[in-house]
Amino acid sequence: GNSVTQMEGPVTLSEEAFLTINCTYTATGYPSLFWYVQYPGEGLQLLLKATKADDKGSNKGFEATYRKETTSFHLEKGSVQVSDSAVYFCALSDYGFNKFYFGSGTKLNVKP
Amino acid sequence: GAGVSQSPSNKVTEKGKDVELRCDPISGHTALYWYRQSLGQGLEFLIYFQGNSAPDKSGLPSDRFSAERTGGSVSTLTIQRTQQEDSAVYLCASSRGDASNQPQHFGDGTRLSIL
Numbered sequence: 001g002n003s004v005t006q007m008e009g010p011v012t013l014s015e016e017a018f019l020t021i022n023c024t025y026t027a028t029g030y031p032s033l034f035w036y037v038q039y040p041g042e043g044l045q046l047l048l049k050a051t052k053a054d055d056k057g058s059n060k061g062f063e064a065t066y067r068k069e070t071t072s073f074h075l076e077k078g079s080v081q082v083s084d085s086a087v088y089f090c091a092l093s094d095y096g097f098n099k100f101y102f103g104s105g106t107k108l109n110v111k112p
Numbered sequence: 113g114a115g116v117s118q119s120p121s122n123k124v125t126e127k128g129k130d131v132e133l134r135c136d137p138i139s140g141h142t143a144l145y146w147y148r149q150s151l152g153q154g155l156e157f158l159i160y161f162q163g164n165s166a167p168d169k170s171g172l173p174s175d176r177f178s179a180e181r182t183g184g185s186v187s188t189l190t191i192q193r194t195q196q197e198d199s200a201v202y203l204c205a206s207s208r209g210d211a212s213n214q215p216q217h218f219g220d221g222t223r224l225s226i227l
Contacts, residue, residue: 004154043115044155044203046215089154098168100145100216102155
């Protein structure tokens with residue numbers, strides 16, 4: 001079946017540090033992969049996505065590359081800011097995009 | 113409204129009671145999803161509506177759960193004979209079409225607590 005596993009948090013970094021949040025998946029078929037973000041007091045919102053192998057999604061300085069060989073979609077940012085503090089969710093959708101499977105979320109705390 | 117609206121924002125009820133949760137999607141969005149987020153867990157897919165097609169109910173955890181979408185707009189998730197394990201945040205999301213090309217827009221959720 002389909003599932004998503006992401007690293008447990010919280011992750012605490014200093015401002016301008018490099019960020020990696022690991023995400024691996026199990027899927028049948030050809031899933032699309034997503035990162036969603038939930039800022040404090042706000043609803044979930046799409047951060048970036050990749051719909052096929054080797055695609056790179058990017059937004060707001062964040063990047064993630066769809067790696068089929070390692071079944072991974074790790075989220076990276078070269079220099080985090082305090083405003084990036086949020087909970088990040090990795091997700092996949094199955095062919096036809098009817099269902100989404102979410103990871104348990106990783107809380108990121110960025111300290112000034 | 114500008115975003116997905118869910119009501120109530122919080123609901124506390126006794127075990128065994130029925131509850132109804134409401135979702136008002138963004139106007140014009142044909143796809144609507146319900147998810148459940150238990151404490152410390154990811155989002156669990158419950159049900160998906162797309163236009164006038166039959167909904168995908170495969171994520172509903174038991175026959176106590178049901179959902180409908182009237183007129184292709186507002187959706188109601190009903191939980192009958194609630195149990196303590198039903199306590200969670202219930203999230204609704206809508207998108208313009210299928211989510212392959214359009215992002216899902218999430219509501220703020222209903223926090224359900226079963227005493």
